[in-house]
Amino acid sequence: MAEGLVERSAVRGGRGRPRHYYRLTEKGLRQTGSNFADLAMALWEQFRAIGDPQVQREMLRAVAKTLAASYSSQIQGRTVAERLRGVKELLAQRRIPATIEQDHQRLVLKAHACPYPKLAESDPRVCDMEQMMFSELVGQEVCLTHCRRNGGVECRFEVR
Numbered sequence: 662m663a664e665g666l667v668e669r670s671a672v673r674g675g676r677g678r679p680r681h682y683y684r685l686t687e688k689g690l691r692q693t694g695s696n697f698a699d700l701a702m703a704l705w706e707q708f709r710a711i712g713d714p715q716v717q718r719e720m721l722r723a724v725a726k727t728l729a730a731s732y733s734s735q736i737q738g739r740t741v742a743e744r745l746r747g748v749k750e751l752l753a754q755r756r757i758p759a760t761i762e763q764d765h766q767r768l769v770l771k772a773h774a775c776p777y778p779k780l781a782e783s784d785p786r787v788c789d790m791e792q793m794m795f796s797e798l799v800g801q802e803v804c805l806t807h808c809r810r811n812g813g814v815e816c817r818f819e820v821r
Contacts, residue, residue, distance in 0.1 A: 666692065698779060705780055705787070721790045728790075729797030736798050741820055744799045745770055751798075752776070768820040770795070770803075781810055792818060 662669060666689035671679040685693065711717050735754075736747035745761060745768055752759040758773040780787040788805055795803040795818055807817040 665689075701777070702779060702783075705784065709784060717786070721786060722793055725790050725793035726797055728794045732794075732798060741799055741801050742768060745820060748795055748798050769806075770818040770820075772809075772816040772818070773814070775809055775816065785810055788816070 665686055667683055668686050669681050669683050671681055673679045708717065708720060711720070732751055735751055736744050738744045738747055742761075742763065749759045749761055749770060752772060755776055756774075757776050760771045760773070762769045762771065775781050776791065777787045785808070788808055788810065792803055792805045799820060802821040803818045804821055805816060806819045807813045807815065809816050
């Protein structure tokens with residue numbers, strides 16, 4: 662309960678002590694044995710079968726916006742830097758270690774692991790989708806400047 666994985670509710674049924682019911686929270690459900698990697702791979706194969714590159718790009722953008730909308734309540738802050746820190750925390754919740762570098766002119770999120778390793782191996786456009794999602798969450802264009810797929814040790818997302 663302290664970690665927000667389980668919630669308890671008291672049900673009173675007359676005299677005496679209430680009964681307590683426990684259930685997983687949304688956060689708890691996300692950490693259960695749900696693994697959608699096979700489903701994601703099958704859906705991605707169907708995405709790749711779409712012949713029109715413009716339709717694929719529109720679909721990627723729509724998926725990125727949908728993901729961003731589902732995560733937006735977890736991103737706090739008014740400035741780009743604050744929102745990027747929220748993205749870093751979101752990655753941490755997904756067990757993706759990340760760091761942020763900031764100097765006078767640029768803000769860079771470094772992801773030290775890939776959230777979609779099998780998909781990224783088969784199609785680099787999943788990285789484009791992640792970049793679009795980060796842009797939506799941060800509220801400013803984010804560019805993937807280095808990628809683990811290309812032999813790097815991290816993926817670098819630079820805020821423009």
